[in-house]
Amino acid sequence: MNTIVEVISPEKLLSHWQGHRNLTRKVIEAFPEKDFFEFSIGGMRSFSALTSELLAMGAPGMKGIVEKQETPFQENSQELTTKEQYLEKWDQATEEINQYWSKLQVEDFNETVNLFGHYNFPVIENILYIIDNEIHHRGQGYVYLRALGIQPPFFWER
């Protein structure tokens, strides 16, 4: 008999993350073009700016983890000027994340990597931070959508 003796496998953690990324993609799609770039509450960043942060963390974070690079964190939001461009970049990142992930062995998750030359933590902690940060900012996007009178996608739709 084969007993599974792990809390979560690398494959399942990836599909958990990609499920969240799929939901975030739906939230991006739900914004009207103008509001994606301009709407905000209480002096916060627009959802496009928040999305730029997520894009700068996801695939580049995985690259840094897998290649053990310490390239500083860098957002390139000025490059993207339409929702369509964000969605394209989002889908590219989906592929890149999958590719980098396939190079991680289960032992690697407990190795310490100095992500972005700044976050010197075990790989699993850096990855959970990236996922949690996405959930956090997407939750803020839900409030923006509600304030705009738009029904956000269901939280459990992945």
Added chain:
Amino acid sequence: MNTIVEVISPEKLLSHWQGHRNLTRKVIEAFPEKDFFEFSIGGMRSFSALTSELLAMGAPGMKGIVEKQETPFQENSQELTTKEQYLEKWDQATEEINQYWSKLQVEDFNETVNLFGHYNFPVIENILYIIDNEIHHRGQGYVYLRALGIQPPFFWER
């Protein structure tokens, strides 16, 4: 040599969650008493109502998982009428979660449990859902605080 061959240990996942719960506690504390119960944006629930949901999921969810009960989900927000009562209940839940968690073996995370008689998924998926749902709603609390002109705690403060 002992090589760690797991993505995350049960102990680390618990401290990850309790770190998030500690941050959520700070967000509750940051609300003025009145706004905790009354402030909302776009027809959403107040942060006290969101906190009631989190309280109904955390410790009761762990109880359901450990005791394999299918007790339906039930919020008792009407019972709590001050922020102080919420914080007390939050701290009780911290202890209860720790106690239930200590009864979980690593093999249990892949067992399927019909949480609240409705969410028939592996334990790890139910637990991640509970954590992610907390991050999601707390992110919404951040927007409420910003809209109220209050600086929320740093996201990385756990």
